[in-house]
Each structure stands twice: as C-alpha cells, then as structure tokens.
Amino acid sequence: MQEISWILLLEIVYTLIVVATCLRIIYDTHSTSKTLAYLMLTVFFPILGIIIYFCVGTNYRKRKLYSKKIVKNEIMQRHIEKQIFRESEKIWNSVPSELLKYQKLVKLLLKDGLSNLTGNNKVEILKNGEEKFPAVLEALKQAKHHIHIEYYIYEDDEIGNAIKEILMEKSRTGVQVRLIYDDFGSRSIRKKVVPQLIDAGVQAYPFYKILFIALANRINYRNHRKIIVIDGNIAFTGGINVSDRYINSAERPNQLYWRDTHLKITGPGIYYLQYLFICDWNFCADEELVPQRDFFSASQENGENAVMQIAASGPDSDNPTILFSLIQVIGMAEKEILITTPYFIPGESLLDALVVAALSGVKVVLLVPGISDSRMVSAAGKSYYGDLMKAGVEIYEYQKGFIHAKTMVSDQQLSVIGTANMDNRSFELNFEVNSVIYDSHTAQEMTKIFYQDLEDAIQINPEEWEKRPLYKQFPEKLSRLFSPLM
Numbered sequence: 001m002q003e004i005s006w007i008l009l010l011e012i013v014y015t016l017i018v019v020a021t022c023l024r025i026i027y028d029t030h031s032t033s034k035t036l037a038y039l040m041l042t043v044f045f046p047i048l049g050i051i052i053y054f055c056v057g058t059n060y061r062k063r064k065l066y067s068k069k070i071v072k073n074e075i076m077q078r079h080i081e082k083q084i085f086r087e088s089e090k091i092w093n094s095v096p097s098e099l100l101k102y103q104k105l106v107k108l109l110l111k112d113g114l115s116n117l118t119g120n121n122k123v124e125i126l127k128n129g130e131e132k133f134p135a136v137l138e139a140l141k142q143a144k145h146h147i148h149i150e151y152y153i154y155e156d157d158e159i160g161n162a163i164k165e166i167l168m169e170k171s172r173t174g175v176q177v178r179l180i181y182d183d184f185g186s187r188s189i190r191k192k193v194v195p196q197l198i199d200a201g202v203q204a205y206p207f208y209k210i211l212f213i214a215l216a217n218r219i220n221y222r223n224h225r226k227i228i229v230i231d232g233n234i235a236f237t238g239g240i241n242v243s244d245r246y247i248n249s250a251e252r253p254n255q256l257y258w259r260d261t262h263l264k265i266t267g268p269g270i271y272y273l274q275y276l277f278i279c280d281w282n283f284c285a286d287e288e289l290v291p292q293r294d295f296f297s298a299s300q301e302n303g304e305n306a307v308m309q310i311a312a313s314g315p316d317s318d319n320p321t322i323l324f325s326l327i328q329v330i331g332m333a334e335k336e337i338l339i340t341t342p343y344f345i346p347g348e349s350l351l352d353a354l355v356v357a358a359l360s361g362v363k364v365v366l367l368v369p370g371i372s373d374s375r376m377v378s379a380a381g382k383s384y385y386g387d388l389m390k391a392g393v394e395i396y397e398y399q400k401g402f403i404h405a406k407t408m409v410s411d412q413q414l415s416v417i418g419t420a421n422m423d424n425r426s427f428e429l430n431f432e433v434n435s436v437i438y439d440s441h442t443a444q445e446m447t448k449i450f451y452q453d454l455e456d457a458i459q460i461n462p463e464e465w466e467k468r469p470l471y472k473q474f475p476e477k478l479s480r481l482f483s484p485l486m
Contacts, residue, residue: 018042081114088117095119095307099438102414105328106309109436113321115309121267122304123435123442125417126238127449129246132262133159136228136236139264140166143230145294146176148277150207150227152185152419153241156193160242164193168200178289179204180280182223185241205285207431221315223280224419224430226262227273232297235270237435238262238417239406248401256371257401259453261340263417263435265308268298272310276433279316306439311418314431322420322434323427327353329410329436336363338409338450342402343421344368344381350422351384358391367453370397377423383480389462400456406434409446414438417446 025038088110092103109115126132140147140163147170154160171177179197181189183206190206197204207223228236240246240262248257265273274295281289313321330337330353337357344366346354358364366388372378385395408416418434420426437443 084114084116085110091117091119091307095438096440098440099307099413101332102438105325105332105436108324108328109309109311109321112319112324113312113317115272115311117307117309118268118271119305119307120300121265121269121306121308123269123306123308123437123439124264125442125445125449126262126264128248128258128260129159129240130248132236132240133247135264137162137166139230139234140170143170143175145231146178148178148227148229148274150180150223150225150277150280151242152182152222152224152226153243154181154186154189155243156188157244159244159247160189160193163242164197167197167202171201177202178281180207180223180277180284182207183210184222203285207280207284222430224426225276225433226419227277227433229270229274229277232274232295233266233270233299235265235273236262237265237273237419237433239404239419259398259401259403259405261405261407261417265435268300269306269308270298271296272312273433276312280431306437306442308435308437308439311434311436312432315429316431320427322432323350325434325436326350326408326416329408329414329416330354330357333357333362333410335411338365338447340367340403340405340407340450340453341422342369342404342406343374343377343423344384345377345423346384347424347427351387354388354393355391358388358393364393366393366395367403367450367457368395368397369403370399370458371402373402379475380480385460385465389460389465395460396454396457397460398453398457403453407446409443409450412443412447413440415443415446
C-alpha cells in the first residue's frame with residue numbers, strides 16, 4: 001500500500017508539473033504555432049517536451065537579458081533620441097528620389113531600434129574570407145586608439161592566431177583592445193588564446209558564460225554578431241566568423257568551398273555598431289564602458305555618400321526588429337527581391353510576405369545551400385518550397401560548396417547584409433545585426449554578385465518538385481512540425 005501511495009503521489013506531482021508547464025507555455029509564448037508545438041511536445045512527450053521547452057522555449061524577450069540603455073539619465077536619453085531623429089530626418093531629405101520609397105523602413109528602424117540614419121559612408125563588399133581577412137589585418141595594424149571585437153565563432157587556428165598576435169601587439173603599445181567572444185561558438189579559444197590575450201593586456205570576456213549547471217537555459221541565447229570597430233571610424237560586419245574554414249585556399253584543395261559576404265564600413269555608419277558593442281560589453285564585462293568622444297569620431301569625408309542604418313535584435317529587444325525590417329523590405333519591393341540565406345525556415349509572417357510579393361508580380365529569387373550542414377533544418381526549409389514556387393518564387397540550390405551569406409537586395413536600390421539567417425533562431429533566440437544600405441551603387445554590385453552565384457546553382461523545377469515520391473516529402477513535413485522550435 002505504501003508503494004502504491006508513493007506512485008500516486010509521484011503521478012500527482014508530475015501531472016501538476018505538466019499542467020504548470022502548459023500554462024506557462026500558453027502565457028509566455030507569443031506565436032500561436034510555437035505555442036501549439038511546445039504544447040504538443042509537452043503533452044505527447046512529457047519529460048522530453050518539458051526539457052526542450054525550458055532549454056529553448058523560454059521567452060527571454062519578456063524577461064530582458066539586459067537593458068540596452070548606456071545613458072542612465074532619462075532627460076539626457078530623451079534629448080539624445082530627439083537629436084537622432086532630427087539628424088536622421090536631415091540626412092533622409094538629401095537622398096536620391098528613387099530611394100524615398102523606403103521611408104517606412106527608415107522610420108521602423110528609428111522607432112523600434114533607435115537606429116540612426118547616417119550618410120557619408122564608404123561601404124566595401126568583401127566576398128569570402130580571402131577578401132575579408134587581408135582587409136581586417138591591415139585595418140587592425142593601423143589602429144591608434146581602440147579595437148573592439150565581438151564574434152560568435154573565433155577559432156584557435158591560423159587566422160585566429162594571426163589576429164591574436166596583432167591584438168596583443170597593439171595592446172602592448174597602448175591601444176585599448178576589447179574582445180567579446182561567444183562562450184559556446186568560440187569555446188576553442190578559452191584555454192589557450194584568451195589567457196594569452198589577457199596576459200598581453202587585452203580585455204576579453206565571454207558573452208553569457210556557459211556554466212554546466214545552467215547549460216540548459218544558456219545554450220540558445222547566443223551572441224551571433226560579428227563586429228569589429230577600429231578607432232571609431234572603421235567597422236567590419238557580416239556573415240564571416242574568425243576561422244580558417246572561411247578562406248578558400250589552393251593549399252587546402254579538399255576543403256569545402258565556403259561562400260560568404262562581409263562588409264567594411266568607413267564613416268558614421270559604424271556608430272550603431274559601436275553602440276551595440278558597448279551595450280554587449282556592459283552586459284558581460286566586469287567594467288561599465290562609458291561612451292567616449294573617440295568612440296564616435298568617424299570622418300565625414302570618405303569620398304562616398306552611402307546612406308545606411310543598422311538593424312539589430314535579440315532577446316533584449318522589445319520586438320523582432322530584424323524580422324520586421326525584412327518583411328518591410330519585401331513589402332516595398334516593386335520589381336525584384338534577391339535573397340541568399342544558409343538556413344531558411346521562414347515562419348508564417350515571412351512566408352506570407354514572400355508569397356504576396358510573388359503573386360503581386362515582384363520577381364522573388366531565393367538562393368539556398370545545395371549542401372547543408374543540418375539535415376533537419378534543410379528538411380524543414382524544403383517543406384516551404386512548394387508553397388513558394390506555386391506563388392512564382394524561383395528557388396536555386398548552390399552547388400559549388402556551402403553558401404553561408406545572409407543577404408537581400410531590393411530593386412537594385414537597397415541591400416541588407418548581415419549575420420541573421422531566415423529562421424526562428426535568428427529572429428527570436430540569438431543576438432544578431434544586419435546592415436541596411438540605401439545606395440544604388442552597392443545594390444547593383446550585390447545584384448551582380450547574386451547572379452554570379454546563381455551560375456553555381458541549380459534551379460528547382462516546380463513540376464518535378466510536386467511529383468516527388470511521398471517517402472521524400474514525409475521527413476520534410478515532419479520536420480516542419482518542429483520548425484517553430486528551430
């Protein structure tokens with residue numbers, strides 16, 4: 001009898017845990033599809049479902065990981081906000097007339113993220129690691145006041161050590177060097193590289209440090225940003241991490257070809273990247289970094305006049321700003337939308353935006369990997385292809401290697417280049433950053449690069465896709481059920 005009573009007590013306790021978890025899911029999860037997915041997991045796979053929810057499902061947007069504010073005085077904060085709006089309006093009034101249609105996007109990023117609009121920027125597109133890293137190494141060598149680096153993946157390899165040596169040398173000569181590395185993505189540098197940097201005077205901190213006990217609820221909310229800011233005037237950002245795998249070299253003929261896109265920005269367009277770095281630094285470091293004039297001292301004379309904003313979001317933001325900005329870009333396109341993404345799980349809102357654009361006569365072209373590093377993510381993404389192609393979206397699979405670029409080009413007038421994939425992880429779980437460039441010259445160059453990439457891709461035939469046997473479609477449809485969780 002005592003054994004039966006213990007079993008009954010455990011059943012009651014377990015039932016209460018399941019009910020409490022379901023109530024929390026209903027209260028805490030904004031998306032209907034995600035709510036149903038988590039409820040389904042919890043009810044049909046109780047123990048596993050509860051573990052998965054508390055590992056990846058907790059709504060950290062409602063429980064802000066940290067405050068973005070670096071100005072504590074509310075009066076000063078409001079004054080700065082008004083100044084940002086005034087300066088942005090002044091710059092917007094000087095843009096070419098063909099770009100005025102993007103005014104709603106400018107206002108969205110201003111209001112939702114307080115992302116200032118800047119002009120007088122020089123923007124350079126860097127293809128792959130073989131273009132990015134020589135430019136980065138040269139810029140780092142020229143640093144005189146400070147170097148701020150923030151990366152998801154920083155590896156202990158050839159390029160990682162080349163950058164390390166420059167950082168150490170610069171630190172010894174008096175340059176302020178600060179490094180934020182993601183504690184999960186950059187785990188290979190914890191034991192050797194980081195201690196060497198610290199010994200040389202570099203300040204280095206992990207972002208959202210992973211502790212064994214807290215592993216369950218910290219493995220997801222990662223800092224996926226890639227940012228370098230040098231002397232408050234030059235910045236690098238985009239899809240390329242610090243790793244040899246991003247460098248396509250004849251010396252490594254058996255290495256998988258890696259196709260990616262990065263940016264070098266010279267001018268005031270770096271200011272919001274600097275702001276993001278300071279916010280992230282104040283969250284993870286032992287010191288509070290106070291904004292200095294030298295952090296925001298970009299030259300206005302760069303020989304070019306690209307206008308740009310930064311879209312950033314993460315568990316710390318009120319809204320999924322990056323998702324909103326992409327939907328806005330798609331909705332404003334009149335002729336053509338060109339999208340490159342390595343991970344494509346669009347969700348309902350983004351899927352609807354793409355379908356509406358295609359049905360409205362806009363040419364929508366999607367470039368995704370033919371070679372993927374995640375079968376389940378690839379299968380979930382493919383489950384959306386049929387709906388898209390029925391609406392007229394052209395889908396191409398890259399064949400030369402793995403395409404890791406995250407870009408969008410609208411009407412050869414606007415470009416988006418950044419770190420965010422088209423999936424729930426980038427829109428909801430990770431800290432991400434995209435550059436939004438209102439510049440026809442940059443957009444035309446990006447359009448040219450996109451169509452060059454299509455030469456190494458194969459278009460999916462809609463008729464053949466529909467005729468595929470059911471055993472091929474079933475894994476995709478099954479994976480789609482869990483796509484809100486990916």
